[in-house]
Amino acid sequence: MTGPELLLIEDEEPSRRMLADYLEHRGYHVYQADSGHEAMRQWDAHRADLVLLDLGLPDLDGVDVIRRIRREATTPIIILSARGDERDKISGLEAGADDYLTKPFAMDELNARIRAVLRRAAGPDADAQGGLRLGPIELDPIRREVSVSGQPVHLTPREYELLRVMLSSQGRVLTKARLLRAVWGLAYADESAYLHVYVNRLRRKLSAASPATSLDGLIETEPGIGYRVADEGSLREPQADTARPR
Amino acid sequence: MTSSRMVRRVPGAARATLIGAGALGALAVASVAIALLARLGVTHAAPVYLLAVVAVGMRWGTVPAVATSVAAFLAYDFLFVQPLYTFTINSPEEWLNLLLLLAVAVAIGRLVAVQAEHAEQVAERAREAQALFGISRALAETRTVEEAAPIVLERLAAATAMDRIWFGLGASPADEKTVADTAPGEPLPIPAWQVVLQRQPGDEPARWVRTHVATSMLRRKADRATVHRVRVEASGESLGSVWALRAREEREPDRAETRILSAAADQLGQAVVRDRVDLERTSAEIARRSEALKTALLDSVSHDLRTPLATIRAAAGSMLDESVVWSPEDRREAFQAIDSEAERMGRLVRNLLDLSRIEAGALKPELEPCDLDDLVPQVARRAGTAAKRVIVDLPDSLPPVMADQLYLTQVLANLIENAVRHGGDTIRVGAASLQGGMVQISVEDDGPGVPAAAFPHLFEKFYQAGPPGERKRRGMGIGMTVVEGLTRAMRGDVAACRSELGGLRVDVRLHAAAVPDEIIAPPATSGTPASGDASVHATETAAS
Numbered sequence: 001m002t003g004p005e006l007l008l009i010e011d012e013e014p015s016r017r018m019l020a021d022y023l024e025h026r027g028y029h030v031y032q033a034d035s036g037h038e039a040m041r042q043w044d045a046h047r048a049d050l051v052l053l054d055l056g057l058p059d060l061d062g063v064d065v066i067r068r069i070r071r072e073a074t075t076p077i078i079i080l081s082a083r084g085d086e087r088d089k090i091s092g093l094e095a096g097a098d099d100y101l102t103k104p105f106a107m108d109e110l111n112a113r114i115r116a117v118l119r120r121a122a123g124p125d126a127d128a129q130g131g132l133r134l135g136p137i138e139l140d141p142i143r144r145e146v147s148v149s150g151q152p153v154h155l156t157p158r159e160y161e162l163l164r165v166m167l168s169s170q171g172r173v174l175t176k177a178r179l180l181r182a183v184w185g186l187a188y189a190d191e192s193a194y195l196h197v198y199v200n201r202l203r204r205k206l207s208a209a210s211p212a213t214s215l216d217g218l219i220e221t222e223p224g225i226g227y228r229v230a231d232e233g234s235l236r237e238p239q240a241d242t243a244r245p246r
Numbered sequence: 247m248t249s250s251r252m253v254r255r256v257p258g259a260a261r262a263t264l265i266g267a268g269a270l271g272a273l274a275v276a277s278v279a280i281a282l283l284a285r286l287g288v289t290h291a292a293p294v295y296l297l298a299v300v301a302v303g304m305r306w307g308t309v310p311a312v313a314t315s316v317a318a319f320l321a322y323d324f325l326f327v328q329p330l331y332t333f334t335i336n337s338p339e340e341w342l343n344l345l346l347l348l349a350v351a352v353a354i355g356r357l358v359a360v361q362a363e364h365a366e367q368v369a370e371r372a373r374e375a376q377a378l379f380g381i382s383r384a385l386a387e388t389r390t391v392e393e394a395a396p397i398v399l400e401r402l403a404a405a406t407a408m409d410r411i412w413f414g415l416g417a418s419p420a421d422e423k424t425v426a427d428t429a430p431g432e433p434l435p436i437p438a439w440q441v442v443l444q445r446q447p448g449d450e451p452a453r454w455v456r457t458h459v460a461t462s463m464l465r466r467k468a469d470r471a472t473v474h475r476v477r478v479e480a481s482g483e484s485l486g487s488v489w490a491l492r493a494r495e496e497r498e499p500d501r502a503e504t505r506i507l508s509a510a511a512d513q514l515g516q517a518v519v520r521d522r523v524d525l526e527r528t529s530a531e532i533a534r535r536s537e538a539l540k541t542a543l544l545d546s547v548s549h550d551l552r553t554p555l556a557t558i559r560a561a562a563g564s565m566l567d568e569s570v571v572w573s574p575e576d577r578r579e580a581f582q583a584i585d586s587e588a589e590r591m592g593r594l595v596r597n598l599l600d601l602s603r604i605e606a607g608a609l610k611p612e613l614e615p616c617d618l619d620d621l622v623p624q625v626a627r628r629a630g631t632a633a634k635r636v637i638v639d640l641p642d643s644l645p646p647v648m649a650d651q652l653y654l655t656q657v658l659a660n661l662i663e664n665a666v667r668h669g670g671d672t673i674r675v676g677a678a679s680l681q682g683g684m685v686q687i688s689v690e691d692d693g694p695g696v697p698a699a700a701f702p703h704l705f706e707k708f709y710q711a712g713p714p715g716e717r718k719r720r721g722m723g724i725g726m727t728v729v730e731g732l733t734r735a736m737r738g739d740v741a742a743c744r745s746e747l748g749g750l751r752v753d754v755r756l757h758a759a760a761v762p763d764e765i766i767a768p769p770a771t772s773g774t775p776a777s778g779d780a781s782v783h784a785t786e787t788a789a790s
């Protein structure tokens with residue numbers, strides 16, 4: 001039973017033990033670390049496939065751990081945070097983390113997130129022609145065309161670009177600043193009002209194109225943080241998506 | 247600084263007499279000198295008079311010098327020019343000589359006088375500058391206007407011929423509150439005159455304007471006083487006034503006094519504004535800090551509640567996952583985790599509630615004899631974890647303590663949990679009977695302990711020992727506050743010191759229960775293990 005390897009970085013002992021037990025039973029191989037330094041040792045020794053990181057570590061800043069890992073690899077990182085402060089999560093995501101979970105979280109939610117980021121890490125979102133797909137939404141970068149369930153959608157260049165960035169980051173949380181930088185440029189990183197308007201317009205246009213098709217849960221708002229884009233793979237496996245309590 | 251010549255000026259008429267006498271004296275001395283020189287065969291010694299003119303000019307200025315020159319001219323004519331003892335002059339040569347003497351005397355007298363006046367002005371400016379420097383320094387060296395004002399007024403009184411100076415703050419004279427006074431406590435005089443300094447915009451000199459004459463009803467003979475008011479303003483806003491009283495004279499303040507008074511008023515105005523800005527900054531800082539404290543508290547409450555909740559959900563969620571087969575040991579471990587984490591949350595909530603009761607003074611302990619042999623091991627078992635050993639080392643024959651069972655449980659649980667959180671591997675709970683019918687319970691660990699500077703603050707609310715840079719989770723910083731509050735409520739006390747194990751040691755002292763002798767079998771005299779001596783304990787605390 002050698003499934004994907006996870007590195008679980010968590011200094012609260014009871015929490016770490018329960019999570020490790022559970023994930024081992026789900027078929028993952030779990031390396032455990034109770035401090036930032038121990039985490040770096042484990043990382044250097046094993047290069048796990050995915051990192052689960054509690055931001056509040058006794059010795060190092062969790063964000064520094066993310067930066068350190070990101071310097072060397074694109075290994076997916078999921079933040080586990082017990083703090084109410086949104087800024088921590090944002091700085092973690094900005095430093096390169098893929099997703100976050102706020103404690104306490106449900107086990108099946110953790111499962112779904114782990115599966116989503118692992119699948120995304122396995123290969124690019126685009127097909128051979130560079131086409132992107134998320135459920136019924138298809139984006140053809142060669143013709144710059146977008147369709148929902150085969151119905152064409154007319155998008156402005158900004159809306160198209162926004163959708164392209166989102167579809168290229170499936171299974172991840174995109175911070176507002178990151179989207180703004182990617183679509184509007186560096187100078188707009190603080191103008192989150194733009195983003196709000198554009199995302200709403202994009203959602204309206206996409207659902208208007210094919211009223212019969214549900215687009216629920218494809219692009220979700222993460223309050224205070226940004227947007228979560230669902231993952232094409234998890235859409236094909238309905239149990240992972242429906243199991244999410246909301 | 248108390249320059250006598252500024253404080254007491256000689257009045258006009260007396261001054262003229264003095265100058266006249268001086269000039270005559272100088273001329274007489276010069277005449278005698280010339281006569282002596284003539285006797286010795288020196289003719290044409292008239293320039294000796296020039297010395298007299300120089301002396302008068304230096305001392306009293308231009309007008310006396312010129313007058314002395316003319317007097318010298320006449321005296322020489324009268325005393326030494328043929329025909330003697332008349333003002334007539336025979337030879338035209340003598341005429342020329344005398345006129346030359348007069349011209350030179352006037353020129354020299356004027357020059358000397360201007361020079362002397364200039365020197366006098368320089369000295370006056372220097373005194374003024376020194377006074378102003380003293381005032382600025384007083385304002386710079388003090389933190390508030392209230393602190394600076396007495397020093398400033400002291401300097402003002404020294405630099406001007408005022409009998410009393412005071413400083414009031416307020417938008418108008420009626421609203422003014424006296425901040426400082428050179429004669430504090432004395433009643434304010436009813437002045438005959440009130441004079442206000444009108445300051446002109448630009449370079450025009452300020453003028454004193456008489457604004458108010460007291461009615462004769464109030465005017466007593468002794469109160470021939472004049473009160474001078476200089477407004478204290480900053481950017482057009484009236485802040486208060488500097489008041490200066492001259493008790494007897496009705497002379498207007500001279501230029502130097504006016505300058506010093508108005509400069510002092512300006513400086514005080516600036517200082518008042520500075521104080522306001524400081525106050526605003528301070529209150530903004532206080533607001534920011536309490537905001538930061540609130541945020542930190544909320545953050546740590548949410549963290550401390552979420553962490554056990556996360557474990558509970560992880561354990562419960564694991565058990566609920568039907569795709570996983572769990573062994574009976576796994577199940578047991580999960581349920582144990584749920585149980586102990588729920589207990590931890592309960593303790594946290596209880597601490598929060600206790601803290602608010604302590605703050606509200608709403609604690610109502612039900613004191614009853616509690617058996618430590620019974621209670622301590624039980625609390626230690628529940629508050630400890632699998633990884634950390636809690637050694638309970640209680641002497642036999644420990645008397646019961648007067649305590650509220652729930653409070654004592656919470657106190658011990660907080661201390662043990664604290665030790666588990668911060669300590670090393672070993673946590674020891676001991677107890678000892680002290681003299682005076684007290685029992686001491688000690689919880690100590692072998693962790694890094696707390697820095698010496700932290701001891702006085704250990705029981706303060708939200709206090710977190712250790713350097714702020716350290717990111718170790720330290721909880722909310724209310725556990726120790728609750729320990730102290732509950733212990734006090736049980737009429738006990740609590741103290742912290744460095745443990746022999748290396749970490750922190752906290753002693754809780756409670757009253758032993760007065761139980762009839764026959765119930766406690768042996769008398770409690772032998773029970774002093776650990777280092778439970780009160781005096782040793784005190785020195786350790788002091789040393790740490």
